[in-house]
Amino acid sequence: MATKPKIQLKRKTKTPGSGVRLLVGTRKGAFILSAEGKRKKWAISGPHFAGWEIYHLKGSPVDPDRLYASQSSGWFGQKIQRSNDGGKTWELVGDKFVYDGPTTTHQWYDGTQHPWEFKRIWHLEPSLSDPNTVYAGAEDAALFRTTDGGNTWQELPGLRSAKGHLWQPGAGGMGLHTILLDPTNPKRIFIAISAAGVFRTDDAGQTWRPANNGLKSPFQLPDPDAEVGHCVHRIAMHRSRPGVLFMQKHWDVMRSDNAGESWSEVSGNLPSDFGFPIDVHAHEPETIYVVPIKSDSEHFPPDAKLRVYRSRTGGQEWEPLTKGLPQRDCYVNVLRDAMAVDSLEPCGIYFGTTGGQVYASANSGDSWEPVARDLPPVLSVEVQTLT
Amino acid sequence: MIRVLLPAHLRTLARVTGEVQIEVAAPVTLGSVLDALESCYPVLRGSIRHHATLRRRPFVRFFACEQDWSHEPPEAVLPDPVVTGVEPFLVIGAMAGG
Secondary structure: OOOOOOOOEEEOOOOOOOOOEEEEEEEEEEEEEEEOOOOOOEEEEEEEEEOOOOEEEOOOOOOOEEEEEEEEEEEOOEEEEEEEOOOEEEEEEEEOOOOOOOEEEOOOOOOOOOEEEOEEEEEEEEEOOOOOOEEEEEEOOEEEEEEEOOOOOOOOOHHHHHHHHHHOOOOOOOOEEEEEEOOOOOOOOOEEEEEEEEEEEEOOOOOOOOOOOOOOOOOOOOOOOOOOOOOOEEEEEEEOOEEEEEEEEEEEEEEOOOOOOOOEEOOOOOOOOOEEEEEEOOOOOOOOOEEOOOOOOOOOHEEEEEEEEEEEOOOOOEEEEOOOOOOOOOOOOOOOOOOEEEEOOOEEEEEEEOOOOOEOOOOOOOEEEEOOOOOOOEEEEEEEEEE | OOOEEEEEEHHHHOOOOOOOOEEOOOEEEHHHHHHHHHHHHHHHOOOOOOOOOOOOOEEEEEOOEEEEEEOOOOOOEEOHHOOOOOOOEEEEEEEOOO
């Protein structure tokens, strides 16, 4: 692929008088980390929902004090929490996630068909325009939506019709983990499922089709180019260019310049193209970030050095970002939902590790510092830019 | 009054401390106690039994009078010491092992 030109948007910056709020989900509760605009002094509150797995928390883009959290437990199931004051107080809302229509089946480990069974919510994605509308990605993979602030949830069952009978859970479960809402077209949504792939709707969720052309999984699928079944770990877009998508696949970093119609590999000079998160700089749509991991059987960084890799060319050409990150004896992982970017100037980048550290960079990744060192294993990190 | 002891996480959800007491009409069965408990504390719906099937969640156990009632059907009548409030009905989070 030809090197992409470096693109910088006209910067709509927030002043240093503003601040950021990190929403951190962990294996044993949620934590909220706050800092002023310079992102030097951090305060931590929590644990919220102590002892519960918090797969994800996220705030409404139109009402930053409206937060939603997915709280789950192997013992006591799924709960959804809502806050109207930026996480100071919380209230339980609806948690009845019932698959719509007749029970359908998907591939099971033994080659038989297995009925869909709800396990948990992996990801919550509030609407870009309405704080009461939220999308929820479930395991077993399905997309739910609330339009009443989380009190009731309805499935968008058309997704399971997109060759759902061929989907098969990987070892980590068949979870819908990524939901990207197109800011220019409210009827277009991209979702990604582990291990089924990327799917797109152009009619607000009524119908869906696979968007995996160009993905190759030679050691995971009998047909490496199969229409579904690829283990997509994460996809990301920049709000200014919703037709350009970036993907961290099980192996391979990919991009699409046509809204998922086709994908091409941009792993380039990465030390490993295995990993989980991928994200896009807030002001530079061709600047992307990944965290290479050694392999699918060794979930720790290559050479025991924790390095974020940045490409300013939309892939292919990558540079390691190491300043402030451990460069020896490091054996943590960074999970798919555990990286986020703020929209301050310079852009802030954040990620959390399975070792309980949260690292922050207030200069687009040039240098890092730990803002929390000893949390439970981090499952997700989101950031809100506050004015 | 039926005395019910909840595990810590469910007490937090229900915003109660210690035992809860609920009215249950006779005959007092496993199912009627759980129905009454969920009626008094709707946030517990889905956390003891599955929303759709009302089957006990796999890692929740029911103990009473030093007996395991987890595998009894919903219509099983609970023992007199529970019905009279002498003994509590225990909802337990199963041991994780390890």
